[in-house]
Amino acid sequence: MRPTISDIARIANVSKATVSRVINHKSQGVSTETKERILKIIDELGYLPNTLARSIVVDETKTLGLVIPDLTNPFFPQMVRGIIQRASQEGYTVFLCDCGNDPETEAKYVMSLIEKRVDGVILASSADCKTASMDSLKHYGVPVVQVDRVIGDSSASVAIDNRKGMFEATQRFIQMGHRHIAFLGGPKGVSTTIQRFSGYRDALEASGIEVNKELITYGDFSISSGREMMKTLISRHPEITAVIACCDLIAIGAVKTLIRHGISIPDQCEIIGFDGIEVSDVFDPCISTVRQPIDEMAEEAVKLLIGIVTGTISSNRHIIFEPTLDLRKTTK
Amino acid sequence: MRPTISDIARIANVSKATVSRVINHKSQGVSTETKERILKIIDELGYLPNTLARSIVVDETKTLGLVIPDLTNPFFPQMVRGIIQRASQEGYTVFLCDCGNDPETEAKYVMSLIEKRVDGVILASSADCKTASMDSLKHYGVPVVQVDRVIGDSSASVAIDNRKGMFEATQRFIQMGHRHIAFLGGPKGVSTTIQRFSGYRDALEASGIEVNKELITYGDFSISSGREMMKTLISRHPEITAVIACCDLIAIGAVKTLIRHGISIPDQCEIIGFDGIEVSDVFDPCISTVRQPIDEMAEEAVKLLIGIVTGTISSNRHIIFEPTLDLRKTTK
DNA sequence: GACAGCAGAGAAAACGGTTGCTCATGAAGA
């Protein structure tokens, strides 16, 4: 059996209160010698305070929940890594939940996080416009910052300027003379898809180019989806000479399809992805992309959440990062 | 303030004990009508039992720790995903720790997991032969299963037959007539590197081919490392016609270097990686690889750990999976 | 010499649950 604070107290011939003070570095009111004595015993017995018992009284678990749609998209591991790292620096441990893109699973996970009394949650929702998770979190008063995908504006959030990123990418294509620019979207309802689409649309409209619905498709954030979307699009609309993809994976899938169809990149067709994940560097040809500063965003999300938890930041602050257009081998 | 069990009891005009019985489905000893009444109140108030308080008395947190070296290598996200999914099915939530390949960070993480009273830990250690983490876990009696990388045999483990996988890969090269086969290793001390190397060595020796130290290098499990290792090797030993890489990322890096040197693959040089991660499918050319059944391994690791936690499985069971040689575009 | 003030430490009440034990009640069996 692991020793408890009472054991330490008994052996050191002091009260639990004194031991507690020593443990928590609130040593005012404890003489140096008793302190030393207690520390020695703690060390000898390998005593570890029971954080559960502690949490229950101080009403704080030093634990965060991180809820993401899908670890399979390399964007998220990178984000997760940054978040965990920063959280740990701040003394927090994080529960990771991978929802497999399913909003119901997400809702279940969130409930279990609330039951586990996490101090806060970082959420990249799998849901579209409305989400049971956000309702639960709000109802139980759990601090939350939405990341990447943002639903409503009632919670804090950290995101990229999706519209601007896609606007610039599309604008670039227009400047290069393209007139038939395809849009390969993620899931239709997801906020990132919607915002990125609006950048695409706005750029076209700003140049007086008609938005052709025929060139717009939706799928999900995966290579195979990119493949499929590109396949149907290119067979029906061989006039396409440029492609805006909603993420790098989609772009990779699209490139593969194009190459298979004997279309050379970037000569006959240019393509720009989104995210700037590592695979997009490695893939041949190197994917041109709208890059997100993933690490900084991760860091900022944690700082923001902890700020909210500790009450130093208001709970509806929105942080928007600037995307950078990174042109490589799939553009001229 | 969230309602507590006492609130429910007071409102329902029963004792805490009765409410507790209802919550825990130990309804023998509770009449149907009081049960219904209590459930109704619980529902109306949105009462959620405080799992911390519960854990402290039943001495069980329904929480697992998952410690990995680096989420950046796509092998791990896939593993993590499988583990989280399965754990969740079994009613467990998991703390994820990414150690950034640093054994000291790992040791810290493990200590904090122990403090948080996880029921068990799944560990893919960043360390070489000895690890502070394992010592701590053992000392505090926390059930653990090592996964992927296995140090010592004192704990349960789930792993692939590394030696066999590399033996077969090397054997294949030998059969194809190669005599100058390079070995691109991961970190020198890591168990997977060591075991995979022994497969390579044994295959050579079994065929009476001299093991040439000049063709053996070590680095880490990354694309850039693969690049570097291949670069130095190929400049010194242009006679190399086949390469055994310790993981797919290394293989990808190596392929990139070879292509840059104008060496065609697989015609002038064949290469086989290890793991069978998704990028290796996507990369062009598609990497031939020794495939691990990652999802099954993840599942098995969780089942094993929970078995140990609940006492139905002995704590030193070792599970070894069979690798499959998946030959694609980097081999003839 | 009286007294204020402070440092060091303990007692005990929380925190929100679980659980062993006891007890009252009413039905069944002799």
Place this chain on the structure above:
DNA sequence: TCTTCATGAGCAACCGTTTTCTCTGCTGTC
């Protein structure tokens, strides 16, 4: 009618902490 027993429910102790309040001496000041 009396005993037995099962059922439904409460009491209170306990899990391992923190924290407020109180108490005891001792030091320093006037």
